[in-house]
Amino acid sequence: MQTIALFDVSTAPKPAAKPRRAPLPLGELPVSSVPAAYDREHLYSPKVDTAAVVDHRPGDQFPPLPVSPHGRMAWRTWWDKEASVETPDFLGLEAGDEITIEHGSSTGPGRVLLTCRFGAFVQYDVPECEWATETHVDMYVTARNQFGHWYR
Template identity: 65%
Template sequence: MQTIALFDLSTAPTPTTTQRRRAPLALGELPLSSVPAAYDREHLYSPKAGTAEYVDHRPGDRFAPLPASPYGPKAWGTWWRTEANVPTPDFLGLEPGDEITVVGDTAATVVSTCRLGAVVRYELPPSPWATETHGEMYVTRRNHFGHWYR
């Protein structure tokens, strides 16, 4: 049976760029990053304003600690657009294209980074009732096993 296609898609493989593989940062080591980095109780994270004063941390190359989010939808939306979701070249050493492991031992690829965290994309297991093949989530911390989580 012949199907009608809405678009003419080439079946030739698309050229891929050579993705650079970077060695993961050693556990316990503070990365050079555009955001502040702290290592506390075997977890790597970016301290927020109000807590950064109380923990030993490495200052960010471009940003100070993220201010606390305000209450209320309008104030929170403004905070999200002007403070938290500001694009950065990296987040705690993660850069777009990096391959990481998220909690649950799932492989993920860093899609983008911002001041709040990194957006990662991971493959979902096949399911007869779901149409999505991939999911996305923010990661903001790394545990002592080297797995990233929110």
């Protein structure tokens, strides 16, 4: 007699989950594909004009980001060809990292979706309420404060 299984249980091993990385200690410049600097305990990636006057760690793959030009078309070209170029990391953040995001007047957990020269594109959940129409918010973070919270 043959039995019928209600569930097919795979015997193949599950793929290993990405190990949770320890956050970069405060006060330490990260090894990163973009330049890194500190100013009044805030970690950021300096642009060309700022990098000329502050101590910073050069990026492994990219020089300081050029300052954005004025004008809609010039800005769009700068964004497409310079600022939004994907990077392996942004100031030590990598896609999939769980971080604390400072948004508005509060902080909360979020996750890094992707990184580029300009910053890290992140997502955080919106608490349920009657007037909320979204379940999450997407934003860029470009700096980290002295408490370890990322912000724009």
